[in-house]
Amino acid sequence: MKSVSNMQCPLLILVVVIGFQLLTGCIGTDVVDDLANGSFTVAIQPPARTSLLVGETVMLTAERRTMSGEVISTESFLWISSNPEVADVNAAGMVQAVATGQTQITVASGDAVSEPVLMTVVEDENQIARISLSADRMSLAIGDKLQIMASATNVAGEDLMVEEYIWESSDEAIATVTASGLVTAVGRGSAEIVASAGGVESEPLRVMVGTTARSGTFMGSGNYSAQGTATLEMDNAGDVVLVTSEDFEADLALGTFIYLSNSTAGTETSNNGIEIADISDNPKGAKTFNISDINEEVELTTYRYVVILCKPARITFGFADLNE
Amino acid sequence: MIPMKAARTFLVIYLVATFWVSAFAGGGWTQSKRSGYFKLGQNFIIANRYYQPNGEIAEITTISFFTTSAYLEYGFSDRLTGVLYFPFFVRSTLNQVEYTSGRTPIPGDAVNSLGDTNIGLKYGILPDGPVVVAVGLTLGVPLGATAGGETRILQTGDGEFNQLITLEASRSFGSAYATALLGFNNRTQDFSDEFRYGLEIGYTWNGKLLTQLRLSGVESLMNGEAEGGGGNSIFANNTEYLAITPEIAYNIRDNMGVSVNAGFAAFGRKILASPNFGMGLFYTF
Numbered sequence: 121m122k123s124v125s126n127m128q129c130p131l132l133i134l135v136v137v138i139g140f141q142l143l144t145g146c147i148g149t150d151v152v153d154d155l156a157n158g159s160f161t162v163a164i165q166p167p168a169r170t171s172l173l174v175g176e177t178v179m180l181t182a183e184r185r186t187m188s189g190e191v192i193s194t195e196s197f198l199w200i201s202s203n204p205e206v207a208d209v210n211a212a213g214m215v216q217a218v219a220t221g222q223t224q225i226t227v228a229s230g231d232a233v234s235e236p237v238l239m240t241v242v243e244d245e246n247q248i249a250r251i252s253l254s255a256d257r258m259s260l261a262i263g264d265k266l267q268i269m270a271s272a273t274n275v276a277g278e279d280l281m282v283e284e285y286i287w288e289s290s291d292e293a294i295a296t297v298t299a300s301g302l303v304t305a306v307g308r309g310s311a312e313i314v315a316s317a318g319g320v321e322s323e324p325l326r327v328m329v330g331t332t333a334r335s336g337t338f339m340g341s342g343n344y345s346a347q348g349t350a351t352l353e354m355d356n357a358g359d360v361v362l363v364t365s366e367d368f369e370a371d372l373a374l375g376t377f378i379y380l381s382n383s384t385a386g387t388e389t390s391n392n393g394i395e396i397a398d399i400s401d402n403p404k405g406a407k408t409f410n411i412s413d414i415n416e417e418v419e420l421t422t423y424r425y426v427v428i429l430c431k432p433a434r435i436t437f438g439f440a441d442l443n444e
Numbered sequence: 445m446i447p448m449k450a451a452r453t454f455l456v457i458y459l460v461a462t463f464w465v466s467a468f469a470g471g472g473w474t475q476s477k478r479s480g481y482f483k484l485g486q487n488f489i490i491a492n493r494y495y496q497p498n499g500e501i502a503e504i505t506t507i508s509f510f511t512t513s514a515y516l517e518y519g520f521s522d523r524l525t526g527v528l529y530f531p532f533f534v535r536s537t538l539n540q541v542e543y544t545s546g547r548t549p550i551p552g553d554a555v556n557s558l559g560d561t562n563i564g565l566k567y568g569i570l571p572d573g574p575v576v577v578a579v580g581l582t583l584g585v586p587l588g589a590t591a592g593g594e595t596r597i598l599q600t601g602d603g604e605f606n607q608l609i610t611l612e613a614s615r616s617f618g619s620a621y622a623t624a625l626l627g628f629n630n631r632t633q634d635f636s637d638e639f640r641y642g643l644e645i646g647y648t649w650n651g652k653l654l655t656q657l658r659l660s661g662v663e664s665l666m667n668g669e670a671e672g673g674g675g676n677s678i679f680a681n682n683t684e685y686l687a688i689t690p691e692i693a694y695n696i697r698d699n700m701g702v703s704v705n706a707g708f709a710a711f712g713r714k715i716l717a718s719p720n721f722g723m724g725l726f727y728t729f
Contacts, residue, residue: 146537147537147538147539147540147552147553147554148490148506148508148537148539148540148552149539149540149541149542149552150492150505150506150539150540150541150542151542151543151544152541152542152543152544153543153544154543154544154545154547160545184545186545186547190547190548192543192545192546192547193545193546341496342496342497342498342500342502343496343497343498343713344496344497375595375597385502385503386502386503386504387502387503387504390541390550391543430597431550432505432538432550432553432595432597433494433504433505433507433538433597434503434504434505434541435494435496435502435504436502
């Protein structure tokens with residue numbers, strides 16, 4: 121039997137270990153079960169029509185999105201009508217107008233439920249089919265006054281004259297509203313203002329009182345460094361925006377992103393937070409990010425932390441606690 | 445093209461294995477003239493946990509290092525031994541992250557390169573007697589990649605020129621032995637200098653089976669820039685650890701044997717928090 125010489129043996133071993141490297145050194149995969157964690161939202165796409173004549177139908181579609189706004193599915197939803205006697209909705213999202221009135225259509229997936237879409241059913245074109253509200257800002261300081269304007273249209277979208285609207289506030293400890301639509305901010309929080317006429321209600325207009333901004337000071341995580349402040353605020357258009365201060369600065373690697381999250385842990389932030397922007401190339405100074413453009417469901421109080429995250433490795437470099 | 449200024453890089457954790465391969469082999473004993481020791485080694489670490497700079501462990505995307513290396517000691521004289529550690533193939537990977545929801549995965553990454561190489565001399569200042577003592581000078585040649593992969597955050601070297609001075613003392617107790625090591629590593633490129641220490645005990649069974657246990661530690665003097673390397677290595681500077689590494693070596697012939705080991709960082713900062721496994725084939729001449 122031929123034996124392997126002392127010098128041949130290391131060469132054989134070398135072949136074995138390099139083969140081992142090639143076999144085991146492939147890029148692996150970490151699988152995150154984000155569906156089980158419910159880290160997604162569902163939303164109904166803006167419908168072609170929100171008012172129907174009795175007997176008409178309209179097709180609604182929905183999207184399942186990550187918290188960062190990425191569409192991950194458009195199928196398999198549970199459609200719900202709050203008042204099927206006015207309009208019913210089938211499993212495919214087809215709304216069937218049944219009788220005069222209003223109903224809210226929502227869509228659900230797992231624990232996630234969409235914001236409702238208000239559907240109005242009318243008998244003819246003389247009836248009010250939609251009431252729209254507008255204001256020049258949504259955020260108020262305590263004591264501020266805000267005039268809200270209302271307008272009405274029929275099922276064809278034509279303007280209708282309405283002599284008098286009925287105004288209501290969802291919480292008069294926060295905001296009161298007069299018969300002319302003048303809102304007065306009286307307490308900290310948010311309240312929904314609704315106008316109605318002819319048995320038809322508007323979509324609610326949410327006003328924020330005294331909580332128009334939340335700020336936090338950046339601090340390093342695990343001895344990484346971060347400094348400056350982050351402010352989450354509502355702009356005049358009602359959008360939620362994130363602003364960093366001039367002295368903002370953080371440790372970073374390539375792939376460093378700024379997130380909104382309810383945790384400072386890297387994996388939790390990556391899986392369930394909102395990815396705002398890559399700041400690797402421009403990590404310092406004042407920046408403004410429109411959060412509503414990424415996910416319109418985000419409110420000032422939705423997230424607690426602004427997190428600086430190395431996204432590829434999912435390591436947190438720093439964070440600002442907006443509750444401080 | 446990613447601008448070099450923005451190319452911050454990632455983790456030189458596999459140094460846990462590589463430094464101690466070269467630092468402890470032989471201990472205070474030097475090779476006899478024209479004799480030597482050669483070892484072909486393979487180390488790997490796969491980790492999804494990471495010691496943060498404050499010592500707390502955080503979950504991270506899985507990262508791995510696979511290092512194939514050659515280690516050589518050669519006696520230029522009975523007192524002077526040359527030492528070479530050459531990691532000639534280092535592969536580092538960063539896992540892709542996939543989501544059950546179907547959202548866009550975070551791509552993985554990989555780099556293949558040489559690793560940082562150690563060239564050194566060891567001199568026996570007390571070569572005889574119950575306790576043998578040797579001093580060593582090891583130069584760390586930065587042959588590894590400092591900004592590897594598509595993301596340029598993978599790293600198989602730190603890009604700086606180590607100058608490590610060591611003092612090792614060893615003593616035999618029949619079939620057993622013990623070695624202690626102290627070292628100072630002067631680092632360049634704004635990296636912090638390091639104090640290194642270690643203790644190794646071993647016992648030989650029937651002249652063929654050697655069991656060893658090593659404690660090896662690194663303490664950063666924290667006297668460099670936080671990011672090191674001109675702001676190029678946020679994860680690679682100020683690394684600290686205390687590693688415990690049991691090893692078994694078996695002589696399959698008089699001059700040849702195999703070894704396996706597993707190193708665990710009992711404490712660490714900026715280092716992967718998972719075991720580092722190694723195996724090797726050694727040959728004496």
